[in-house]
Amino acid sequence: MSVRHDWYQSETKVVITVLLKNAIEKNYAVKIESKKLHMTADDYELEIPLLHPVVVERCSHKAFQTKVEITLAKETGVRWETLEEKAAPVEVALPKLQTKNWDQLVSEEEKIEEKEAQGEAALNNLFKRIYSTSSPEVQKAMNKSFSESGGTVLSTNWNEVGKEKVIVRPPNGTEFREWEK
Known part of the structure; x- marks a missing residue:
């Protein structure tokens, strides 16, 4: 009931x-x-x-x-905060917390990714790592050089790239063609 x-x-x-x-x-x-x-x-x-x-x-x-x-x-005129007496809290020993070295974990993960990546994937990982760990100025230079050159130039030097438009430089043995409009 x-x-x-x-x-x-x-x-x-x-x-x-x-x-x-x-x-x-x-x-x-x-x-x-x-x-x-x-x-x-x-x-x-x-x-x-x-x-x-x-x-x-x-x-x-x-x-x-x-x-x-x-x-x-009441035995005494004390104000009762609650009706019931709660059981005394039981102390429990907690395991010691281990701190993690996040930089080390990231570094280990990057090494694993490097080993697994081959060819173009390895190259892309390298560029991603360079870009993500660079200053805003270097990131700006990489973005400008890559986009203005049609993907044929990737520079990290803003002093050089920031002065003028980056020209297209295709690899040896190839030629650059504009898309037909």
Whole structure:
């Protein structure tokens, strides 16, 4: 059986309301100890380890048509932050974290890629690595020289490339042709 309970407090008491219809017919029973409350009904059991001690002799409970109201007399006038005392946290030893040297991992990955790449793929990887590790000025020179020369020149020298348009220089034994318009 699913039963809800709620609580409120004053300076001298804590009142717990257990929503339970026809509690008398369900044979409810309440047992109050200094730091614990235990209530049972036909198919219901509630056990609460109390945050602070109570004066058992001054505590009471009463059944109504839709609920059971349990009044606990506070031992001291302390405000309760919660009703229940939480179990003490258990300390667990965590394994020591190892720091990773990300630069070393990247370097190892690049070496693996270099070994796997052959021919044109190896050359493209080399250009990618040069481009990604270069200054913005070198990247600008590479972009300008490659695009203006139709892919026949790749320069990293901005002082040279930045002065004028890069001319097409096809490899020996080949000729450059414009696409027909």
